[in-house]
């Protein structure tokens with residue numbers, strides 16, 4: 001427990017209504033979407049960079065830990081206070097400060113919900129493309145910290161491609177501004193890129209300057225249904241090599257779809273092996289042509305049915321299916337080991353077939369879906385960690401151990417195919433044990449040194465990314 | 470009713486993904502996790518794991534839920550958060566005693582500086598209610614001595630004559646005539662030729678469908694004109710309407726406060742009141758009552774009286790559902806002031822998500838000759854939340870603000886809905902916004918030009 005006088009100091013900084021130590025509140029800030037829980041000692045709700053600066057200075061002086069948190073929708077445990085300390089919730093810093101239509105930029109506070117920014121700019125005919133499936137509730141700050149991506153990454157890239165500049169409170173409490181409000185800028189090292197994807201370990205982001213695009217004139221949404229998963233995977237590679245760049249190319253396998261109630265209500269064939277959800281956007285005439293081209297590639301590759309969404313409602317329904325997959329997998333088995341691997345796009349069939357074989361070898365339930373267009377597949381191994389009382393502990397434990405082995409083999413497969421073990425969810429605590437499989441000791445050493453320089457006392461978000469620090 | 474403990478599996482189904490943060494109206498206002506559906510589920514889980522007690526903070530969080538069911542609909546794992554919260558309230562009532570649960574509510578209003586202005590308003594209205602509204606001699610108030618009446622304070626005014634009271638003084642009313650004599654339909658108002666055309670396709674005159682009308686507290690005490698409108702529309706549609714005078718509050722407000730026993734006894738009394746008649750359907754114009762009669766009554770009485778409650782609940786239809794699907798009225802029957810009135814429609818939570826009814830009220834609006842113009846979030850909660858509006862008035866109106874703005878932005882002349890609770894709340898919200906959009910029940914559109 002933190003000392004009473006530290007709480008007093010913190011109260012002084014943020015005000016009495018913006019700090020809590022009640023057990024009930026601490027519980028509500030102990031988890032994220034990994035479904036794991038670590039109780040903090042206190043939660044504070046600062047309103048600006050100055051308050052956060054004071055908090056971090058105090059942390060350095062008194063030696064307590066500070067963990068930044070957006071919406072707590074993270075999939076790698078980044079916002080969990082694994083070693084206790086103070087959670088800094090950015091929920092109050094949720095203002096869109098400026099949308100500059102002349103210069104195509106937006107300036108936002110970190111707690112702004114991604115979808116809310118998107119709707120606000122779309123009202124002005126502008127476009128903020130990064131679209132994690134969690135966009136209706138995750139925050140831009142969390143997106144920056146994880147370098148979140150989404151289906152549109154295949155054409156538009158990920159969060160890092162839109163961050164022009166940041167205001168960051170460093171772990172030692174200094175406030176720095178990185179980057180520019182301009183599209184170009186090469187003065188000094190690129191601290192902006194260093195911060196993006198640093199998972200809340202190198203600084204707390206308090207302001208974000210984002211690049212916007214003009215809103216594409218129109219989009220077309222296509223759903224292709226396959227009886228053989230390999231045909232679907234091959235279709236992905238074929239579309240990419242045909243030089244049509246869809247704005248979305250999502251893959252879903254049978255197990256993934258089976259959990260989504262909405263799918264059943266859409267009058268689509270029940271006994272399918274895989275679906276592809278494909279979107280093209282841009283000029284109205286051009287996308288008609290592209291949609292035709294994609295339809296043909298799908299059919300040439302043995303698609304059983306190809307459906308082009310007729311109206312907005314159908315588009316919404318199709319996306320609803322896709323977005324519901326991840327959380328509804330719990331219907332297969334209560335716990336999921338969720339890996340967001342990426343492979344070169346031509347290797348998607350190899351990756352998916354390989355994963356299936358590994359799952360089969362270890363007798364595990366497996367569901368795969370994701371942003372196939374950029375080679376990013378969410379591989380889920382479903383297990384039941386919960387052991388009912390009086391139940392033979394051995395068998396379920398064995399399932400968990402088998403799953404761990406399978407994960408390791410999947411990573412070996414992915415790295416062997418020239419891929420990476422995490423495309424967008426980050427390392428946090430979930431993938432910490434595996435980081436050495438992908439990064440060389442030298443690379444890890446450089447990263448640790450960077451952390452050391454910025455956070456000499458190790459106050460900010462400890463216990464993440466690197467197995468020992 | 471399932472206890473909180475029996476919801477353990479339901480609570481474990483929650484994977485803490487956070488999806489419900491995007492729809493939960495209390496979170497929308499507070500912007501802090503404990504106010505979200507996910508936070509509340511986590512707290513219930515922690516209580517069952519004995520990590521926390523039924524503390525004041527816990528109780529406050531459980532009370533700060535408008536039971537809008539938006540989380541349940543959005544949840545990819547179908548976690549029934551509103552029912553978990555209801556079970557938690559019942560647990561509070563059981564463990565800490567109902568007086569505690571209740572007094573906590575009042576303590577909460579009166580203690581908190583934030584709610585002081587609301588408390589003042591509350592007190593003055595309450596006085597009004599207590600001192601002039603309730604005619605002792607009617608005997609009716611004793612059947613409705615329930616939280617809704619003493620908590621529903623931002624109601625316009627108590628009606629001069631309660632709906633049921635007015636019924637009881639009309640000897641020709643079918644409620645008092647032994648079955649099977651049907652009622653005499655009210656003659657259509659002079660000049661309303663269109664009403665003649667209204668028809669009951671599936672029934673001929675010899676077998677008029679017999680409908681029991683359930684009023685509910687709000688219609689009985691505050692908005693009897695909606696009840697009257699329903700009776701007229703039903704009779705014009707060729708139905709015989711029976712209004713049992715010994716009906717009671719549906720019990721949902723007390724259930725919302727965790728008082729299962731009172732809710733049960735009210736449910737049983739209502740069963741008894743309607744069982745006396747041979748009815749084809751039982752209908753109500755209140756979305757919350759309807760949801761209660763259909764769904765909650767089974768939960769409350771299903772163990773003890775499964776057959777009786779099933780027979781009762783299977784007959785219940787919302788008035789819009791009854792008119793469109795069962796009585797199949799198809800011709801316009803209205804006289805709107807301007808035939809081209811633009812009407813927007815608010816989906817009551819307990820109608821759309823509770824009963825799955827969304828199309829029928831819209832069909833009725835179009836049937837009335839008005840032009841329907843959708844608002845941007847028609848199914849966003851109005852913020853009333855049963856007694857939430859009294860215990861957390863400012864909070865409740867804060868939720869309502871976006872609703873009122875959405876309505877105003879449509880530019881519609883009239884906002885129609887299908888729940889007297891939503892009507893009262895929306896009227897209040899629009900008034901605060903300085904908008905003069907008229908608020909009506911869909912059924913009123915079928916009858917006459919709605920009064921402002």
Ligand SMILES: Cc1cc2nc3c(=O)[nH]c(=O)nc-3n(C[C@H](O)[C@H](O)[C@H](O)COP(=O)(O)OP(=O)(O)OC[C@H]3O[C@@H](n4cnc5c(N)ncnc54)[C@H](O)[C@@H]3O)c2cc1C
Nearest residue numbers: 070071072073074078133139141142145148149200205424
């Ligand atoms: C159903 C579902 C679907 C998802 N789909 C996707 C997807 O398609 N693509 C994808 O990339 N991710 C996805 N995610 C994961 C998650 O939503 C993203 O990682 C998101 O960026 C997290 O944002 P958050 O606001 O919830 O951050 P949190 O979970 O609160 O925090 C995440 C990390 O960011 C840090 N952080 C938060 N705010 C700040 C700040 N202001 N400054 C510094 N550090 C900060 C935290 O310390 C933590 O390390 C999904 C999650 C769910 C539950």
Ligand code: SF4
Nearest residue numbers: 483484486487489544
């Ligand atoms: S209740 Fe449902 S939507 Fe909300 S966090 Fe739990 S699983 Fe997700």
Ligand code: SF4
Nearest residue numbers: 493534535537538540
């Ligand atoms: S019922 Fe409504 S207010 Fe209550 S937790 Fe669910 S979304 Fe929130």
